[in-house]
Amino acid sequence: MKRSQYSALLTDLYELTMLAGYFDEGMHQKPAVFDLFFRTNPFTGSYAVFAGLEPALHYLEGLRFTEDDLDYLKSLEIFKPAFLHFLRDFRFTGRVTAPPEGTVVFANEPLLTVEGTLAEAQFVETALLNIINFQTLAATKAARIRLSAGDGEVLEFGLRRAQGPDGGLSVARAAFIGGVRSTSNVWAGERFGIPVKGTHAHSWIMAFADELSAFRAYADSFPDACILLVDTYDTLKSGLPNALTVARELRERGHELFGIRLDSGDLAYLSKEARRLFDEAGFPGVKIVASNELDEYVIHSIRDEGGRIDIYGVGTRLATCDGEGGGALGGVYKLVRFDGRPKLKVTSDIAKATLPDCKRVLRGIKRDGSFLMDILCLKEENIASGARVYDPTNPLRNTTVPEGVTLEEIRQTVMEGGEITVESPPLQEMADRSLAELQRLPEGSLRLFNPHRYKVAMSQGLHDLRSRLMEEIRRND
The missing domain is CATH 3.20.20.70 (Aldolase class I)
Known part of the structure; x- marks a missing residue:
């Protein structure tokens, strides 16, 4: 195993306090699913280049609290002995789904999906965002x-x-x-x-x-x-x-x-x-x-x-990733399923409402090999030509999948049971992938000024689930 270069203490304090609270409430072992995504394409452009997966996976695989780590946490005098004892054997044993590095990706679609116990999937939020956000931003700038x-x-x-x-x-x-x-x-x-x-x-x-x-x-x-x-x-x-x-x-x-x-x-x-x-x-x-x-x-x-x-x-x-819309990717990490039920974050701004549950990311490819749109759908949902799809930021905008479009899944399971399941390709292969995929974007997507906006849509099933959950939340409130 290639050891991670990152400490388990590469985290925000609130990840640890939440983890301690879940432990006290007996919730820490319940299953949870989180999506890592960004809401706005960087540099006022129309795309991003996904990077940082290999170091992120090595971080997860090598996640351990050392005795020095535990001594430091004890010195803070805010954590109970039972919780610190729990951390001594803490490991990430979950599943991660992601596209290959070098894949061209877009706002509002999940890059990583992390599945595991609530303790595992929640705790790794800060480190994953730190690794993925910057490397994806830098790859895009490059x-x-x-x-x-x-x-x-x-x-x-x-x-x-x-x-x-x-x-x-x-x-x-x-x-x-x-x-x-x-x-x-x-x-x-x-x-x-x-x-x-x-x-x-x-x-x-x-x-x-x-x-x-x-x-x-x-x-x-x-x-x-x-x-x-x-x-x-x-x-x-x-x-x-x-x-x-x-x-x-x-x-x-x-x-x-x-x-x-x-x-x-x-x-x-x-x-x-x-x-x-x-x-x-x-x-x-x-x-x-x-x-x-x-x-x-x-x-x-x-x-x-x-x-x-x-x-x-x-x-x-x-x-430094300098430029308008640069500086930080703005990636977020949101709970989409917990204890067997889909979860939704709702705000007054529909554009910031999350997309619930476990999802697939399908890329629509035209007969000439160029990319048409990406479609987010529920895990077991079947999508074909003629299916109606919706803009996640404005569901009133909707269209149908044209005839002759092939739908390909762009993500795969890259970690299972806390162990990396795919061999990371050479950097050269990642670079070749990004160049090839950029050339397959719709005309105008690569312009520096007023680029064409690539379509990311949600399926009928995902649209209906989000609408139902929103209505349930409103009724409960």
């Missing part, structure tokens, strides 16, 4: 950036701006799943097998007597992987001319300059000038790398203005 780059390569180098060491590792892993296939983070390279790449800092140039000497020294050390940062003093007047000098000297010794990096100024204009200068000098193979607060919108603008960038180094705005 996908948006990668798509904006077109044929250009994207390098993730946000470690120094990431939310701590674990954040740096998580974003490198998730970014790879989203389509960013290399990182500057050496630890992530060792940990996950991600290719590592990098250049040098301005301080390298400043440590030498002059820019040309710095370039020559770096080329001597790395003659076959030399990327020169050309904007320390003046990109056009010194940086690019000195880089051309070193390119000629490398060629004379049987090597080729790999590339130059632009880190400031008008990147579209400077990249066009750099491309012209190197092409005219007989170096069409030299790569142009750009950095400096890049994101999907900046990259889109550079390409729209005819920029000639081959590799985009994206740091802060990827590592």
